[in-house]
Amino acid sequence: xxxxxxxxxxxxxxxxxxxKACRLRVQNPSPLLSKNFGSKNITFRAKPSGLELSENESIxxxxxSGIIFKGYGLERYxxxxxxxxxxxxxxxxxxxxxxxxxxxxxxxxxxxSSISFNLYESERTxxxxxxxxxxxxxxxxxxxxxxxxxxxxxxxxxxALKYANYIAYQRNDIWISNEPNLSNELGVNLAQAVGxxxxxxxxxxxNSINQEMICAA
Numbered sequence: 001x002x003x004x005x006x007x008x009x010x011x012x013x014x015x016x017x018x019x020k021a022c023r024l025r026v027q028n029p030s031p032l033l034s035k036n037f038g039s040k041n042i043t044f045r046a047k048p049s050g051l052e053l054s055e056n057e058s059i060x061x062x063x064x065s066g067i068i069f070k071g072y073g074l075e076r077y078x079x080x081x082x083x084x085x086x087x088x089x090x091x092x093x094x095x096x097x098x099x100x101x102x103x104x105x106x107x108x109x110x111x112x113s114s115i116s117f118n119l120y121e122s123e124r125t126x127x128x129x130x131x132x133x134x135x136x137x138x139x140x141x142x143x144x145x146x147x148x149x150x151x152x153x154x155x156x157x158x159x160a161l162k163y164a165n166y167i168a169y170q171r172n173d174i175w176i177s178n179e180p181n182l183s184n185e186l187g188v189n190l191a192q193a194v195g196x197x198x199x200x201x202x203x204x205x206x207n208s209i210n211q212e213m214i215c216a217a
Contacts, residue, residue, distance in 0.1 A: 022087035024059075025050040027110040031067065032144070034060040043144050046109070053087035060084050063111035064141065069095065071104030077112060085109075117149055122188035129153035132162055136188040151186040 030046040035058075043062075053059065061067060061083045069076045084096040085107070095102035122134040132155045138148035150166040165186050 021055045021089075021091050022053040022057075022093045023050065023106045024053060024085065024093060025106060025108040027070075027108055029063075029065075029111040029114040031109055031111050032062040032141070034062065050108075053085070053093065055087055055089055058084055058086040061109055062141070064139070065111050065113040068110050068112055069102055070108040070110075071106060076102060117147075119194040120188075120190040121192045121194055122151070123191035124187060124189050126151055126153045126165070126187055129162065132156070134188055135194070136186070136190055138190055140190060146190060148186050148188060148190070151188040 026046040026048055028048070030048070032043055033046050033051075034041060034043040036042075051059075063081055066077060066079045066081060067083055069078070086094050086096060088094050088103070091105050092103040093105070093107045095107070117137050117139050120136045120138065122136050124134065126134045132153050135152040135154055136148050137150045137152070138146065140146055150164055152164045153162040154160070155162055167186065
């Protein structure tokens, strides 16, 4: 119910915008957008329909893999992960930050690739996992914070999954500042990235872990 009311609120705010001067288009993989609504900061996954910005309105864009900008005669890829987009009085969307001379009345944005969640070793030990290794699958997303999809207790000596915890429902399209972070309930953190360990040990690959989680369920 709360999520429905929030989306209705966002729809009302958008409808009340008197001057819709700039059109921001979105393609997949879609970026995260962040905007202040009063005392709250709301970060949400951009929809394929895009959005319209009023004159002098700004919104922040984030892509972990880098942002791609497209427009009339414009296509530019950037390694930078964040950008501030502002709607000018002339109807152009101006890109600010680590960018120069990027503006267009109908800019299209997308990420260069989808967000991938990585494997981390946890400093926090899971319950009944003192003799084994505690891992987390997640990522640190600057506009959102720490997002952890699952916590894993793994027996490295026998190459066996002991158990895994995950949140059955975790909102992945909208985040509100000051809301409790459900990732904290999993009891692990993203202390150190495991890196390319799965290249040497097949049992640490995401596919292998997912298969073992299905078998253990």
